[in-house]
Amino acid sequence: SVFVLVTGDELVDAAQKPEKAQIRNSNGPAVLAQVREAGASGFSLGVVTDDARRLARKVEEGLAGDVLVLSGGVSEGVYDLVEDVLAGFGVEILFDKVAIKPGAPLVFGRLQRPGPASRAARRGTTLVFGLPGNPVAVMVTFYAFVRDALLKMSGATIEPLPLLRAASTQ
Numbered sequence: 001s002v003f004v005l006v007t008g009d010e011l012v013d014a015a016q017k018p019e020k021a022q023i024r025n026s027n028g029p030a031v032l033a034q035v036r037e038a039g040a041s042g043f044s045l046g047v048v049t050d051d052a053r054r055l056a057r058k059v060e061e062g063l064a065g066d067v068l069v070l071s072g073g074v075s076e077g078v079y080d081l082v083e084d085v086l087a088g089f090g091v092e093i094l095f096d097k098v099a100i101k102p103g104a105p106l107v108f109g110r111l112q113r114p115g116p117a118s119r120a121a122r123r124g125t126t127l128v129f130g131l132p133g134n135p136v137a138v139m140v141t142f143y144a145f146v147r148d149a150l151l152k153m154s155g156a157t158i159e160p161l162p163l164l165r166a167a168s169t170q
Helices: 027-037 052-062 082-088 135-154
Strands: 002-007 042-048 067-071 092-095 107-112 125-131
Touching: 002 027, 002 052, 027 042, 027 067, 027 135, 042 052, 052 067, 052 082, 067 135, 082 092, 082 107, 082 125, 125 135
Parallel strands: 002 042, 002 067, 067 125
Antiparallel strands: 092 107, 107 125
């Protein structure tokens, strides 16, 4: 089971017309589609504002799954609260930045869960991926990191994404 949580005060539902300083939440539906494309069961935890307590409540829900994927809140700004909230739950952060563009702010960690392990998380571990908030960076980092982890956890063969060549006519 993969839980998807998107963070940000500026986000509104994709069907809602954004007001000034707001944008539509495209990352939630996109990540859920990518999760399902990888053959996993994806569940939305919705959008949470940049508030540590609200974020913690949603993260706690997500940590019950095999994988928690967050989008936004992983950079170094005042409202980037994800790492601190994860630390509060005992999530071991294995890295928090990668050398790719777009997508440099990326958090990866794990939480050892007590009790019997789920079928997918054989060692009772919840994997946590904190992806950037930029929509293109979310797609890039999902395919670079999350997709293969989901395929491996399910026992599927990891196939590279198809390479397409294109030429501009303009």
